[in-house]
Amino acid sequence: EMATKGGYPHFMLKEIYEQPESLASTVAGLEWAQLSAVADMLLSARNIYVLGAGSSYHAGLTFAARLPRLRLTPVPIIASEYYTYERLFDRDDVAIAISQSGETIDTIRAARAMRERGVKVVAVTNVVGSTLARESDVVIYTRAGPEIGVAATKTFTTQVATLSALYLAVLKAVGVDTSELERELKALPEAVRKTIENTAGTAKDLAKRMKEKRSAYYLGRGLSLPVAMEGALKLKEVAYIHAEAYPAGESKHGPIALVEEGFPVVFVFSDPDTREKTLSNVAEMKARGAYAIGVVPAKSDLAKKLDFPVEVPESGELAAPVTYVVPLQLLAYFAAVERGYDPDKPRNLAKTVTVE
Ligand code: AGP
DSSP states (O other), X not given: OTTTXXXXXSHHHHHHHTHHHHHHHHHXXXXXXXXXXXXXXXXXXXXXXXXXXXXXXXXXXXXXXXXXXXXXXXXXXXXXXXXXXXXXXXXXXXXXXXXXXXXXXXXXXXXXXXXXXXXXXXXXXXXXXXHHHHTSSEEEEOOOOOOOSSSOXXXXXXXXXXXXXHHXXXXXXXXXXXXXXXXXXXXXXXXXXXXXXXHHHXXXXXXXXXXXXXXXXEEEOTTHHHHHHHHXXXXXXXXXXXXXXEEGGGGGGTGGGGOOTTOEEEEEOOOGGGHHHHHHHHXXXXXXXXXXXXXXXXXXXXXXXXXXXXXXXXXXXXXXXXXXXXXXXXXXXXXXXXXXXXXXXXXXXXXXXXXX
């Protein structure tokens, strides 16, 4: 079994370390003509739905959060909640349906309901010939390779990278010069390699400090929020520590009530546009005794504002939702191991959920 794990103690760690390769294959495999056709579909759509479950939904949120900059209005839909939106579905609409396995029944049922009403469904999946791939109008493949660990890691980052490429294609279609962003996308595998190298030790130290904690908040604003949501999900899934992601500004409307001396709060600073505002939440939380952890850009003065900074090498704005999630994956992994759990086989979870 050690052989299939390539010398790593767990698949989850192996798959975290495989991310530079998975991203390189995914970026190299992008079909730009296809992305540009989907970009045109999005630009002429009446409604744009962004659909997925779990980590795939979070990947979708990183895309949805960018569209308003182009005056496009996305409707993010958690797959199991699609019926709330069913009456909106119409032939002038486009859905981006995200599922690494392509077999999650909630996502398949939602996509079917959409297609029945004429919505064009664009699938983003890691599995060629999967049910979702077969039943969609267009299929964009991620090339993460097979993921054995139950918690999504490399499939998540390749989804985010693919959706970033799609966003880039939309920018291009409206006449924006994207040459700088294209360079950023090509440099993403190397940026992730550097991030793993620079943050693994720090994440392990942090896991030791988190070991006895029963609960944590993950806070972020704007594009940092889906990254925080994914980080919190990882911690719950494999380390069994209650973790709640919240929009940082909203945390004072309730969640702050739980904060007392030593309560861990993880702040995500991947979105450069919301850094100042998030800092005011750091101050608020610290005033209540919170232990303020922050995933922050390296070489900035943000580290000084936190009790425990994790510094991420600069990779650019397009790449940030990918690079900033990496130390959060590592934290969840090491916290699971510290607490004596097998991160590859979390209790109660299945890799692919085929019941509604
Ligand atoms: C494992 O529990 C995953 N992290 C889970 O949230 C997963 O992302 C979700 O079940 C969706 O799976 P899919 O991408 O295969 O549709």
